[in-house]
Amino acid sequence: xxxxxxxxxxxxxxxxxxxxxxxxxxxxxxxxxxxxxxxxxxxxxxxxxxxxxxxxxxxxxxxxxxxxxxxxxxxxxxxxxxxxxxxxxxxxxxxxxxxxxxxxxxxxxxxxxxxxxxxxxxxxxxxxxxxxxxxxxxxxxxxxxxxxxxxxxxxxxxxxxxxxxxxxxxxxxxxxxxxxxxxxxxxxxxxxxxxxxxxxxxxxxxxxxxxxxxxxxxxxxxxxxxxxxxxxxxxxxxxxxxxxxxxxxxxxxxxxxxxxxxxxxxxxxxxxxxxxxxxxxxxxxxxxxxxxxxxxxxxxxxxxxxxxxxx
Numbered sequence: 001x002x003x004x005x006x007x008x009x010x011x012x013x014x015x016x017x018x019x020x021x022x023x024x025x026x027x028x029x030x031x032x033x034x035x036x037x038x039x040x041x042x043x044x045x046x047x048x049x050x051x052x053x054x055x056x057x058x059x060x061x062x063x064x065x066x067x068x069x070x071x072x073x074x075x076x077x078x079x080x081x082x083x084x085x086x087x088x089x090x091x092x093x094x095x096x097x098x099x100x101x102x103x104x105x106x107x108x109x110x111x112x113x114x115x116x117x118x119x120x121x122x123x124x125x126x127x128x129x130x131x132x133x134x135x136x137x138x139x140x141x142x143x144x145x146x147x148x149x150x151x152x153x154x155x156x157x158x159x160x161x162x163x164x165x166x167x168x169x170x171x172x173x174x175x176x177x178x179x180x181x182x183x184x185x186x187x188x189x190x191x192x193x194x195x196x197x198x199x200x201x202x203x204x205x206x207x208x209x210x211x212x213x214x215x216x217x218x219x220x221x222x223x224x225x226x227x228x229x230x231x232x233x234x235x236x237x238x239x240x241x242x243x244x245x246x247x248x249x250x251x252x253x254x255x256x257x258x259x260x261x262x263x264x265x266x267x268x269x270x271x272x273x274x275x276x277x278x279x280x281x282x283x284x285x286x287x288x289x290x291x292x293x294x295x296x297x298x299x300x301x302x303x304x305x306x307x308x309x310x311x
Contacts, residue, residue, distance in 0.1 A: 170204060244296050
């Protein structure tokens with residue numbers, strides 16, 4: 001009996017000692033974590049908190065803490081990216097507004113300082129002023145549209161649309177331009193209607209952007225193409241050309257807000273670097289996606305897809 005009692009006492013003492021040691025280790029780890037977090041807060045460090053421990057609760061807490069650190073780093077990265085984008089935007093806006101305003105001011109000064117100007121010249125200058133004014137209005141509307149899209153204030157109701165018909169109509173809008181440039185047109189559109197979940201107004205703008213972009217900056221290849229194809233669940237629209245193309249590095253950034261290149265395809269959209277950004281936002285608003293593939297002077301294509309709907 002005494003032997004059993006002695007064994008129980010020994011076990012209890014071992015257990016108490018283990019508990020005490022575990023608590024001591026845990027308190028030490030908690031103190032280290034607290035100090036580390038304070039250091040990270042003070043120095044804006046992105047260092048992770050690492051502790052070798054078998055304590056399940058501590059491991060869970062560390063995982064959560066390190067996830068917070070990772071999320072914070074990502075938020076900082078996104079903020080810096082947005083900040084850089086905004087700086088580019090301000091520079092581009094300043095330039096894009098300054099150019100037509102300077103021209104308008106010059107024309108107005110000529111009209112004011114030359115009261116004896118003949119009527120034909122006066123009409124020509126007024127037409128130039130009107131053209132530059134419309135250019136400014138278009139540019140401002142572009143910025144306004146993107147702001148509304150990014151803030152979620154632009155309503156784009158989705159409904160069943162005849163995608164083949166919309167594509168045909170948009171290509172017809174550029175018929176004269178294509179004839180003037182002497183381009184070969186390759187159109188592959190199914191004879192039967194293909195329906196998708198979308199918005200006709202948004203699709204018209206997307207196609208107008210992509211086709212005009214191809215015509216302006218792919219004309220060297222003497223070809224413009226429009227293809228509609230589909231599978232069981234998606235409808236795809238591809239606008240292509242055989243121009244100088246876009247290199248792989250630029251392909252990754254071409255949809256970014258305010259991203260422009262020297263003699264950029266993006267400048268086809270009012271020179272603001274917003275056209276492809278707006279195009280991508282509109283596609284996404286219709287629950288679709290868009291991509292680019294480019295091999296210089298072989299084929300550069302923008303392809304977007306939407307949900308297919310049955311007749």
